[in-house]
Amino acid sequence: xxxxxxxxxxxxxxxxxxxxxxxxxxxxxxxxxxxxxxxxxxxxxxxxxxxxxxxxxxxxxxxxxxxxxxxxxxxxxxxxxxxxxxxxxxxxxxxxxxxxxxxxxxxxxxxxxxxxxxxxxxxxxxxxxxxxxxxxxxxxxxxxxxxxxxxxxxxxxxxxxxxxxxxxxxxxxxxxxxxxxxxxxxxxxxxxxxxxxxxxxxxxxxxxxxxxxxxxxxxxxxxxxxxxxxxxxxxxxxxxxxxxxxxxxxxxxxxxxxxxxxxxxxxxxxxxxxxxxxxxxxxxxxxxxxxxxxxxxxxxxxxxxxxxxxxxxxxxxx
Numbered sequence: 001x002x003x004x005x006x007x008x009x010x011x012x013x014x015x016x017x018x019x020x021x022x023x024x025x026x027x028x029x030x031x032x033x034x035x036x037x038x039x040x041x042x043x044x045x046x047x048x049x050x051x052x053x054x055x056x057x058x059x060x061x062x063x064x065x066x067x068x069x070x071x072x073x074x075x076x077x078x079x080x081x082x083x084x085x086x087x088x089x090x091x092x093x094x095x096x097x098x099x100x101x102x103x104x105x106x107x108x109x110x111x112x113x114x115x116x117x118x119x120x121x122x123x124x125x126x127x128x129x130x131x132x133x134x135x136x137x138x139x140x141x142x143x144x145x146x147x148x149x150x151x152x153x154x155x156x157x158x159x160x161x162x163x164x165x166x167x168x169x170x171x172x173x174x175x176x177x178x179x180x181x182x183x184x185x186x187x188x189x190x191x192x193x194x195x196x197x198x199x200x201x202x203x204x205x206x207x208x209x210x211x212x213x214x215x216x217x218x219x220x221x222x223x224x225x226x227x228x229x230x231x232x233x234x235x236x237x238x239x240x241x242x243x244x245x246x247x248x249x250x251x252x253x254x255x256x257x258x259x260x261x262x263x264x265x266x267x268x269x270x271x272x273x274x275x276x277x278x279x280x281x282x283x284x285x286x287x288x289x290x291x292x293x294x295x296x297x298x299x300x301x302x303x304x305x306x307x308x309x310x311x312x313x314x315x316x317x318x
Contacts, residue, residue: 022048023048023049023050024050025055026055026056026057028057028058028059028060029045029048029049029057029058029059029060030060030062031044031045031059031060031061031062031066032061032062032064033062033064033065033066034062034064036062037060037062041066041068042059042061042066042068042070042081042091043068043070045059046059046070046072046076046079049076049079051075051076052075052076052077053076053077053078053079054078055078056078056080057078057079057080058079058080058081058082059079059080059081059082060082060084061081061082061083061084061089061122062084062089063083063084063085063088063089064088064089064090065090065092066089066090066091066092067092067093068091068092068093068109069093069095069108069109070091070109070110070111071110071111071113072110072111072112072113072114072117072141073113073114074113074114074115074140074141075114076114076117077114077115077116077117078116078117079114079116079117079118080117080118080119080120081117081118081119081120081122082118082119082120082121082122083120083121083122083123084121085121086121086122086123086148086149086150087123087150089121089122089123090122090123090125091109091110091122091123091124091125092109092123092125092126092127093108093109093125093126093127094126094127094128094129094134095107095108095109095126095128095134096126096128096129096131096132096133096134097132097133097134098131098132099128099132103133104133104135104156104159105135105138105159107126107128107132107133107134107135107156108126108135108136108137108138108159109124109125109126109135109136109137110124110136110137110138111138111139111140112137112138112139112140112141112144113140113141114141115141115142115143115144115165116141116142116143116144117141117143117144117145118144118145118146118147119144119145119146119147119149120146120147120148120149121147121148121149122149122150123149123150123151123152124136124137124149124150124151124152125150125151125152125153126152126153126154126157127152128153128154130154130155130177132155133155133156134153134154134155134156134157135153135156135157135158135159136151136152136153136157136158137151137157137158137159138159138161139158139159139160139161139162139165139167139183139185140161140162140165141162141165142162142164142165142166142311143165143166143314143316144165144166144167144168145167145168145170145316146167146168146169146170146172147170147171147172148170148171148172149169149172149173150172150173150174151172151173151174151175152175153175153176153180154176154177154178154180154197154198155176155177155178155179155180156176156178156179156180156182157174157175157176157180157181158174158176158180158181158182158183159182159183160181160182160183160184160185160187160215161183161184161185162184162185163184163185163207163208163211164185164211164310164311165185165186166185166186166187166188166308166310166311166314167185167186167187167188168187168188168190168304168308168316169187169188169189169190169192170190170191170192170316171190171191171192172189172192172193173192173193173195174189174192174193174194174195175194175195175196175197176195176196176197177196177197177198177200178198178200178201179200179201179203179204179235179237180202181194181202181203181204181215182203182204182205182206182237183204183205183206183237184205184206184207184208184211184214184238185214186207186211186213186214186215186307186308186310187214187215187216188216188218188304188307188308189215189216189217189218189220190218190219190220191218191219191220192217192220192221193220193221193223194217194220194221194222194223195223195224195225196222196223196224196225196228196231196253197224197225197228198225198228199228199229199230199231200231200232201231201232201233201234201235201260202222202231202232202233202234203215203233203234203235203243204234204235204236204237204241204262205234205236205237205241205242205243206236206237206238206241207238207240207241207242207271208238208240209239209240209269211242211310212242212307212310213242213244213302213306213307213310214241214242214243214271215234215242215243215244216244216246216302216307217243217244217245217246217248218246218247218248219247219248220245220248220249221248221249222248222249222250222251222254222279222281223251224251224253228253229253230253230255231251231253231254231255231281232254232255232257232258232259232260233245233250233254233258233259233272233274234259234260234272235259235260235261235262236261236262236266236269236270236272237262239265239266239269239270240269240270240271241266241269241270241271241272242271242272242273243271243272243273244272244273244274244275244294244302245273245274245275245277246273246274246275246276246277246294246299246302247275247276247277248277248278248282249277249278249279249282250277250278250279250280250281250282251279251280251281252279252280252281253281254280254281254282256283256285256286256287257286257287257288258272258274258284258287258288258291259272259287259288259290259291261288261290267288267290268290270290270291272288272290272291272292273291273292273293273294274287274291274292274293274294275293275294275296275298275299276296276299304316304317
């Protein structure tokens with residue numbers, strides 16, 4: 001009888017282990033709002049992913065609008081969330097800072113705390129009314145990659161948190177009003193469309209003094225709404241903020257002085273740079289005296305390998 005009970009317990013434990021590990025493999029998880037996938041909500045697919053995965057796990061999200069406030073926690077790694085169609089696969093939420101005094105950093109639609117996370121072909125939107133700061137994407141993890149994504153919002157659309165983290169945005173569309181790309185992280189924007197919806201500031205870097213690079217915009221196109229006439233490339237949210245625009249299209253709406261100090265004393269520490277930009281807004285003859293134009297030799301040294309060598313040799317293109 002005792003042997004029979006042991007056998008039953010062993011079989012029961014084996015079944016439980018098998019059930020618990022159903023998704024512990026590199027297979028793709030499918031999310032569809034219409035019920036044709038394994039999950040109807042993206043959060044449910046994130047929940048079944050194993051902690052600290054060493055393999056690449058894809059969550060494929062079919063076209064649809066997903067009203068979800070999402071967190072990818074710190075213990076999740078190597079996840080790719082891939083939309084079926086960038087413009088028709090939308091994750092949306094509508095919190096803003098003045099709802100119950102929640103403040104800026106609780107307003108996110110998507111917060112990424114895990115590392116080695118990729119988003120591809122998808123829209124992240126904060127659809128709040130223009131009544132306060134409203135973050136669409138909030139990043140804290142390292143080695144984050146965003147490919148052909150849209151980020152929609154007003155003030156504070158993208159928050160790049162965590163000073164020693166790195167983010168790579170390629171072929172993305174980013175829109176907003178005030179300081180809509182802000183934070184302390186190191187981020188490279190390659191061939192992105194940046195759309196200014198109001199007279200205000202594109203960036204608000206808060207790069208720490210000991211971090212050599214903050215925001216690098218390379219081969220990007222800056223555009224503005226028809227009613228917009230006065231846009232600054234950036235202002236330093238904290239001392240030593242770093243922002244570089246190189247090889248970019250700058251429209252006529254860019255202010256002749258280019259940059260704002262936010263607070264007068266930050267003129268002494270702000271690291272604001274430009275190189276080889278084009279368009280009506282690229283004229284540097286009236287730029288503020290505390291910004292700088294790189295030489296060709298200096299610009300050639302600013303590569304992905306160089307900028308992302310803060311922690312190790314991560315290169316998102318390899």
